[in-house]
Amino acid sequence: MELRTLRYFVAVAEELHFGRAAARLQMSQPPLSRAIKHLERELGAALFDRSAAGVALTPAGAVLLQEARVLLEQADQVPRRVQAAVSITIGMLGDSTDPGASRLAAAYRQQHPGLEVRIREADLTDPTCGLRAGLVDVALTRAPFDEAGLVVHELRADPVGAVLRTDDPLAQRDQLKLAELADRRWFQFPADTDPSWQSYWNGGQSREGPVVRSVQECLQAVLWNGTVGLSPLGHNPPAELTVVPLVDLPPSRVVTVWKKGDTNPLVRSFVELASSAYQGQWPDDCS
Numbered sequence: 493m494e495l496r497t498l499r500y501f502v503a504v505a506e507e508l509h510f511g512r513a514a515a516r517l518q519m520s521q522p523p524l525s526r527a528i529k530h531l532e533r534e535l536g537a538a539l540f541d542r543s544a545a546g547v548a549l550t551p552a553g554a555v556l557l558q559e560a561r562v563l564l565e566q567a568d569q570v571p572r573r574v575q576a577a578v579s580i581t582i583g584m585l586g587d588s589t590d591p592g593a594s595r596l597a598a599a600y601r602q603q604h605p606g607l608e609v610r611i612r613e614a615d616l617t618d619p620t621c622g623l624r625a626g627l628v629d630v631a632l633t634r635a636p637f638d639e640a641g642l643v644v645h646e647l648r649a650d651p652v653g654a655v656l657r658t659d660d661p662l663a664q665r666d667q668l669k670l671a672e673l674a675d676r677r678w679f680q681f682p683a684d685t686d687p688s689w690q691s692y693w694n695g696g697q698s699r700e701g702p703v704v705r706s707v708q709e710c711l712q713a714v715l716w717n718g719t720v721g722l723s724p725l726g727h728n729p730p731a732e733l734t735v736v737p738l739v740d741l742p743p744s745r746v747v748t749v750w751k752k753g754d755t756n757p758l759v760r761s762f763v764e765l766a767s768s769a770y771q772g773q774w775p776d777d778c779s
């Protein structure tokens with residue numbers, strides 16, 4: 493029994509009309525009728541009642557329709573599953589210069605030689621880096637964000653500082669509190685950005701300021717407008733900017749995240765190797 497013949501049968505069973513089924517399959521009716529008759533002989537059972545009133549499924553045809561749909565759905569999944577075994581798509585934030593990511597890449601290449609690894613770089617408006625949209629298999633990113641339907645594994649927690657112009661009076665301080673920046677304008681993400689993500693990068697408060705989508709846009713907003721930006725410590729800004737540690741903002745969690753129920757062994761391997769590559773170190777502690 494060929495899959496092609498089962499597709500022919502399903503088309504006739506759903507249309508209950510050989511002419512419409514043939515048009516749907518983009519073929520002429522005679523070879524379709526011959527294929528169905530051959531299938532009936534092969535199974536030893538009539539699949540359709542043919543009469544002047546039209547075409548109807550027999551009890552045997554109804555059983556085959558149910559089984560055929562399952563078989564065809566499984567067959568359609570085969571290319572995707574095979575492709576998943578030979579490639580993986582990893583989502584990363586656009587600011588990914590972390591040495592941990594470099595060590596992870598080296599370890600993953602060694603563990604999976606010949607594997608095609610695709611990287612999708614996301615901007616700061618999508619903390620899951622395309623995972624929710626089905627564009628990537630696993631993401632290397634930062635929390636917090638809506639975790640519904642996802643598995644989040646923390647790799648490291650980085651202290652965060654305020655990004656200020658070097659001529660800002662607060663830029664010479666050894667540390668700051670969020671309250672000292674309360675009267676400043678802060679960068680914003682677009683309105684449809686994950687609320688948890690926006691709230692974290694605004695210090696847990698409602699703020700006003702220019703809308704940005706990338707790390708560079710954030711830095712330029714600070715440089716040109718004196719806007720307050722935030723950055724994990726260890727990410728060196730341009731010379732005109734400085735990062736002053738914030739003592740009352742929770743650390744920024746570096747995480748790897750994937751969809752619940754995903755059994756892809758390449759994803760599991762990625763998570764295991766990521767745990768070793770990051771080792772809880774800050775970026776400026778990594779060699």
